[in-house]
Amino acid sequence: MLQCFTDCAQNNSSSSNNNSVDKNSKYQEDIEFSKQELNHGIEVLAEKIRNIDDHSIVVLTGAGLSTASGIPDFRTPGKGLFVNGSLEKFNLPDPMAIFDSDYFQTNPEPFFELTRDFVTTGYKPSKAHYFLKLLEKKNKLLRLYTQNIDGLETKSGISKELLVNCHGMYDTAKCQHCKKEYLLPTVIEKLGTDKDVKIPKCDDCGNVIKPDIVMYSDDLPEKYFSCLKDDLKTTPKCQLFICIGTSLSVMPVCRMPYFIPEGATRVLINRERCGVFTHIKSPVREIHEKHKHLDLFLGGKTMTIDQAIEKLAKALGWKSELNALVKKGPIDLLKQSQ
Template identity: 35%
Template sequence: MDFKSRQQILLEAINAASNIIVFTGAGISTESGVPDYRSPGGLWHKFEPIMYEDFVSSEETRREDWRRRFILNDEFKKAEPNNGHLAIVELQKQNRLLRVITQNVDGLHQRSGLSDDNVIELHGNCTYATCLTCAKPYSFEKCHEKIETTDQSPLCDECGGLLKAAVINFGQAMPLDAMMQAEDDARACDLFIVLGSSLQVYPAAALPQIAKRNGAKLFIINRDPTPLDHLADFVLNAELGRSLHPLII
């Protein structure tokens, strides 16, 4: 079956669905130029991951973590939402989108036009910071200013707690409320579309299986094969923006 025929199958499934979950991984962001964490040359091949307990206990580690976050945030700022992001926004406009569940931390879904209510960020967001004690949000610009002024990692103005990028570090607990909402949505959807995820990181990779067990169709669009391809109703190994482009024309 040629690409256009497979693309038509995807569009027909979308048009027949009313409660669509779109589950996104690094693949949708790399098409916007955001560096991939795991692939060769990615961030985790350049830097040893920073554990949460080390961040909390060591000023030196906190300063190194912030140095990396500023570098990564500069990369995020250069990136623009691509056709894959814009196609999902079109689903929102059509009232077919139940939710986007994302493993990404770059904020590109919100920048593309999705409402905050329609996005669940399983691994947090690396474009702003929060206080680890009182959860007050801070811009990265404010955190950078604090570091420049005090020559120390930034602290909260309200309670004096540690400020940290609002992303989940290794060893840090996944956000329970976000995961529970994602599981509920997976049970409620009638079409679960995976876009650009290797489906190797758990518990997030369990969500397509939950959707499938509860009667949803499972479509996987990814550059490479995934461990869950055998469960899918449809698999397309192709670029996401190209695959979804008919939704935005």
């Protein structure tokens, strides 16, 4: 299924409720740490997870989390969502117009052309997805915020009350006119299997059915703001904030690391340093007068997300439990929706 398409959106202010991009957001690539440095960072993180209170870990995930599942993100060279040439026939004013609400109203076909394969292909959660479920089983997870709409967090078994789909999800849809609701199996059936995708239409009024995902200029779900207030602002319970596979560029979600309570630990598991982690010089940046948080960066060129997760699970003594979850396999969302 489709990833966090808003990684390439246009900018808006930090106070905005919609999924625009922060112009000030930067990321640094081509960083390489020694195995010894990275292993030290893994041990520091493992120790934090062991010793923090129950229900005190907040996780934010982005497109990079699911690349190990075979789903390309927008920045993967030669593998991005727009390199297969299937959209050239539409003469789009801009590739990202596909995810613009106004453009969808006038021409929904490119959106469904791009997304049909993602909703009909049986992508499975990665080890990193199952590790997040393991955090829940260990009573460590307070909340999982995901920018992805691929449903892999749900497939891994994360409880609905702990999951915030910041940009919505493809498992439900509504008619744009009469608001009749549809579930994923019906939407997939309406998309058809012919070479040319069919635009799903409402059975009652014949208007276009739109999946319940957040497009550009749409407001984020109310659950995002209410949980953010509870988890990080009003009575902050977060002691450990982990970002995985995100560019930390999409507003307002990219501002979340700034709301973490003073003294808490912030972690980025990613290929590139980005956001508040842009200038980190080593896997571990200790708390000092300027930086009020212990910051960890795990990844870079040396270690993929799943490799970092495997090492972390081993350091925690959770390797066998993680492998058991992977072996058990995903929840079938199509059956769950019926």
